[in-house]
Amino acid sequence: MMKNEDTIRFVREHASDDVRALALMGDRLGTVDMPWALNQIRGRQTAMKKLPTLAMTEGIVYPPHLSMEQCSSEQTAAWKAAVCATGAHESMADLTGGFGIDFMAISKGYTHATYVEANSELCDTVRHNLGVLHRSANVVCADATNYLHTMGHVSLIYIDPARRSQSGARTYAIADCSPDVTALCDELLAKADRVLVKLSPMLDWHEAVRQLRGVREVHIVSVDNECKELLLLLSGQSSAEAEAQPMPPGQAAPLVRCVDFTTRSAEPLVETFSAAEATESPAILTGAVAPGAYLYEPSASVMKGGCFGPLCRRYGLRMVAPNSHLFVGDAPGDFRSGRCFRVVAVSTLNRKQQRRALGGIERANVSVRNFPLSADQLRRRLGLRDGGPVYIFGTTLSDGGHVVLICEKIR
Numbered sequence: 001m002m003k004n005e006d007t008i009r010f011v012r013e014h015a016s017d018d019v020r021a022l023a024l025m026g027d028r029l030g031t032v033d034m035p036w037a038l039n040q041i042r043g044r045q046t047a048m049k050k051l052p053t054l055a056m057t058e059g060i061v062y063p064p065h066l067s068m069e070q071c072s073s074e075q076t077a078a079w080k081a082a083v084c085a086t087g088a089h090e091s092m093a094d095l096t097g098g099f100g101i102d103f104m105a106i107s108k109g110y111t112h113a114t115y116v117e118a119n120s121e122l123c124d125t126v127r128h129n130l131g132v133l134h135r136s137a138n139v140v141c142a143d144a145t146n147y148l149h150t151m152g153h154v155s156l157i158y159i160d161p162a163r164r165s166q167s168g169a170r171t172y173a174i175a176d177c178s179p180d181v182t183a184l185c186d187e188l189l190a191k192a193d194r195v196l197v198k199l200s201p202m203l204d205w206h207e208a209v210r211q212l213r214g215v216r217e218v219h220i221v222s223v224d225n226e227c228k229e230l231l232l233l234l235s236g237q238s239s240a241e242a243e244a245q246p247m248p249p250g251q252a253a254p255l256v257r258c259v260d261f262t263t264r265s266a267e268p269l270v271e272t273f274s275a276a277e278a279t280e281s282p283a284i285l286t287g288a289v290a291p292g293a294y295l296y297e298p299s300a301s302v303m304k305g306g307c308f309g310p311l312c313r314r315y316g317l318r319m320v321a322p323n324s325h326l327f328v329g330d331a332p333g334d335f336r337s338g339r340c341f342r343v344v345a346v347s348t349l350n351r352k353q354q355r356r357a358l359g360g361i362e363r364a365n366v367s368v369r370n371f372p373l374s375a376d377q378l379r380r381r382l383g384l385r386d387g388g389p390v391y392i393f394g395t396t397l398s399d400g401g402h403v404v405l406i407c408e409k410i411r
Contacts, residue, residue, distance in 0.1 A: 088156075
C-alpha cells in the first residue's frame with residue numbers, strides 16, 4: 001500500500017495545499033506517484049473535517065474520492081457503535097465494508113470481527129489501516145450476498161447497501177439498492193441475533209419498517225441539522241415490550257430515536273418516541289401567535305421522525321398549523337432538538353403592518369414554512385438584506401391566515 005519515500009515526503013509536505021494547484025505540476029517530479037499522492041492529500045483533507053481522529057494518525061491510507069464521500073462521519077459511526085453496544089458481543093460481520101469507518105467503530109465492542117468487501121483495493125486499504133491502528137480483524141474480499149449464504153451465525157450483522165445504480169445514478173428505495181435487504185431479510189435474521197441496516201435518509205421510516213421484518217429500533221441521525229442516516233435495528237427475537245405493542249402480523253412496535261449532533265453540545269441530542277406515539281395527533285394553535293410567545297423550529301431528525309403529537313405533549317407546545325411544522329409555547333422549555341426563538345412582533349402581509357413590525361430592521365435571516373412566498377421572495381418584499389441577529393418566519397395559521405413572525409434567537 002505504501003509508496004516510495006519521495007512520494008510519502010511529497011504527501012507530508014503538501015498536506016494542506018490546494019490539490020488542484022498541485023495537479024498542475026504534472027509529471028515534473030518523476031519519482032513521485034502523483035495520482036496516488038494527490039488522492040492521499042485530498043483524502044486527508046476530507047478526513048480532517050469528517051474523520052478528525054483518523055486524520056491525525058500517521059500512516060493511514062485513504063481510498064478514492066467516492067469512497068471518502070460515501071463513508072460515515074466519525075460522529076455517526078460512534079452512534080452506530082453505541083446502538084450495537086447492547087446484547088451479545090461475541091462476533092460481528094460488516095457485509096458492505098467500504099472504507100471501514102463503521103466497521104472500525106462497531107467492531108471495537110466484539111471479540112471476533114469480519115469485514116467483507118467486494119472491492120479488492122478497499123480490502124487492501126482497510127487491511128493496511130487496521131495494522132496501523134493495531135487492530136485485528138478478518139478481512140474477506142467477497143460479494144455481500146454470496147458471503148451471507150455461506151457464513152455462520154454471528155451476534156451482529158451490519159449492512160449498508162450501495163445507493164447507486166450500475167450507471168452511477170443515486171437510488172433510494174430499499175429494493176433498488178445493492179444488495180436488496182428486503183430480499184435478504186429472512187436470511188439476515190437467521191444468521192444474526194441482531195441486524196443493523198443503514199438506509200437513505202430520503203426514505204420514509206414508516207415505509208421502511210413495513211418492508212422489513214423484525215424492526216426493533218429506528219434511528220434518524222442528523223449532523224448540523226442535515227439528516228444524514230436512517231438506521232434500522234432488526235432482531236428475530238421477540239421481547240415482552242415488543243409483544244405488548246401489536247402491529248401488523250410478525251412485526252413488533254419499534255422505538256424511534258431522533259438523534260442530532262450539533263456544535264452546541266458535546267453529546268448528541270436525542271428524542272425517543274414509541275411507534276405507538278407516532279400516530280398521536282399534535283395540539284394545534286387555534287388563535288394567533290402573540291408577541292412574547294416562544295417559537296420552536298424542530299431539528300432535521302425530529303422533522304423527519306414526524307412524532308409531533310408526543311412532542312407537543314412532552315414540552316407543552318402547540319403546532320402553529322397542521323402543515324406549518326412550527327411550534328409555540330409560553331416558556332423557553334427543555335426542548336433542545338432544534339432552535340428556539342422569542343416572538344418580538346407579528347405582522348400580516350399588509351405592507352403598512354410589515355413596516356411597523358420591522359421598526360427599521362435592515363437585515364434578517366428569513367425562512368418560510370407552509371407559506372405562499374419563498375424565503376427570497378419574502379426577503380425582497382420586506383426590503384431586507386440577509387443576515388444579522390433578527391430571524392423572520394413566514395408561515396400560515398390554522399385559520400389559513402398568512403403571518404410574518406419577527407423573532408430573536410434564544411438558542
